[in-house]
Amino acid sequence: MNSRISDNPTQDQAQAMDKAANLIEALPWLSRFHGRTVVVKYGGNAMVSEELRVRFAESIVFLHYAGLRPVVVHGGGPQISAMLDRSGVESTFTAGLRVTTDEAMDIVRMVLTGQVNREIVGLINQHGPFAVGMSGEDANLLYAERKSVEVDGETVDIGRVGEVSEVNPGAVSALIADGRIPVISSVARADDGGVYNINADTAASALAVALGASKLIMLTDVEGLFADFPANTDLIRRLNVDELRALLPSLSSGMLPKMEACLTAVEGGVPQAHIIDGRVPHSLLLEVFTDQGVGTMVADEELEAELLAGNGHYPRPWRPTDTTTEHNPGAAK
Numbered sequence: 394m395n396s397r398i399s400d401n402p403t404q405d406q407a408q409a410m411d412k413a414a415n416l417i418e419a420l421p422w423l424s425r426f427h428g429r430t431v432v433v434k435y436g437g438n439a440m441v442s443e444e445l446r447v448r449f450a451e452s453i454v455f456l457h458y459a460g461l462r463p464v465v466v467h468g469g470g471p472q473i474s475a476m477l478d479r480s481g482v483e484s485t486f487t488a489g490l491r492v493t494t495d496e497a498m499d500i501v502r503m504v505l506t507g508q509v510n511r512e513i514v515g516l517i518n519q520h521g522p523f524a525v526g527m528s529g530e531d532a533n534l535l536y537a538e539r540k541s542v543e544v545d546g547e548t549v550d551i552g553r554v555g556e557v558s559e560v561n562p563g564a565v566s567a568l569i570a571d572g573r574i575p576v577i578s579s580v581a582r583a584d585d586g587g588v589y590n591i592n593a594d595t596a597a598s599a600l601a602v603a604l605g606a607s608k609l610i611m612l613t614d615v616e617g618l619f620a621d622f623p624a625n626t627d628l629i630r631r632l633n634v635d636e637l638r639a640l641l642p643s644l645s646s647g648m649l650p651k652m653e654a655c656l657t658a659v660e661g662g663v664p665q666a667h668i669i670d671g672r673v674p675h676s677l678l679l680e681v682f683t684d685q686g687v688g689t690m691v692a693d694e695e696l697e698a699e700l701l702a703g704n705g706h707y708p709r710p711w712r713p714t715d716t717t718t719e720h721n722p723g724a725a726k
């Protein structure tokens with residue numbers, strides 16, 4: 394470098410040097426994550442503006458060009474609620490899950506696979522022929538069993554809500570191998586031949602395990618997991634599986650399926666699972682490529698050490714983990 398620049402840089406030169414320093418900070422992370430599969434769960438609350446959706450698509454395409462293998466699993470809770478409202482179909486939540494009647498299921502499927510999925514695919518494909526949209530029903534990617542939850546010690550039926558019982562990731566792996574970006578809606582088929590509504594966090598973690606992903610990253614509408622919700626002054630930056638297990642019974646509403654999903658992912662062999670703020674443009678890139686990261690990370694120290702050393706690839710058959718937690722009925726979604 395020209396010594397005149399470093400001794401007495403102009404403002405433009407100083408800015409250019411800052412940019413170069415930021416870029417080079419990404420180098421070790423680029424090397425560690427090159428060729429790795431990263432499952433990104435895109436929550437409905439992080440897609441509420443056109444600006445956020447466009448920035449999200451850019452971040453995913455950036456990961457792709459940087460040599461990672463992103464797989465998107467999306468939700469669309471607020472979008473489903475809006476359509477149910479417009480259609481005059483009542484909708485309630487229990488334990489963070491939508492009580493889904495047969496009538497509601499038709500709308501869930503239409504919104505997730507027919508609208509939200511199409512929109513994300515369209516935005517990514519403005520950058521090239523990368524995204525291929527799929528429902529969890531396609532090629533029997535996600536198989537479900539009917540799920541019930543416990544409230545005050547009583548088992549409660551919540552309708553057409555599924556628990557993932559089997560993952561057949563072959564079609565997704567083939568797309569990844571072909572250089573595509575799979576974009577998956579959280580609807581599954583069950584043995585009874587019906588379709589089931591799967592919480593998108595749950596679907597993303599099951600897929601992350603089955604694909605042997607190196608990371609699961611969930612974008613939502615808070616900075617991460619707060620120890621003092623709803624005051625939200627004490628952000629938990631990092632926790633291990635034991636700490637998370639101890640915390641689960643105290644969690645409420647949307648955070649419960651999210652943290653259960655992190656637990657399932659890390660116990661299933663995914664070294665790191667993150668909750669990050671999808672309202673911050675490009676927060677995904679800050680998480681993957683900066684030293685400090687963002688949000689809350691659940692990590693398994695041994696697997697993480699392997700990952701950071703550049704070792705290991707973690708595909709394992711997916712098996713449901715028992716994360717049964719009693720719902721706190723005082724907490725509303």
Ligand SMILES: Nc1ncnc2c1ncn2[C@@H]1O[C@H](COP(=O)(O)OP(=O)(O)O)[C@@H](O)[C@H]1O
Pocket residue numbers: 435436437438439468470471612613614615617618619620621622644645646647648649651
């Ligand atoms: N301990 C907590 N820390 C942060 N957020 C929490 C906590 N407990 C509950 N929440 C709620 O969980 C919400 C995120 O879940 P959800 O609404 O299902 O989002 P998404 O649509 O992204 O899946 C937050 O907006 C917040 O209101």
Ligand SMILES: CC(=O)N[C@@H](CCC(=O)OP(=O)(O)O)C(=O)O
Pocket residue numbers: 435436437438467468469470471473489490491501554555579590591592593594
């Ligand atoms: C069973 C259940 O609750 N399914 C969710 C599926 C969508 C989802 O999970 O969307 P977010 O990620 O935006 O919350 C629902 O019907 O809202």
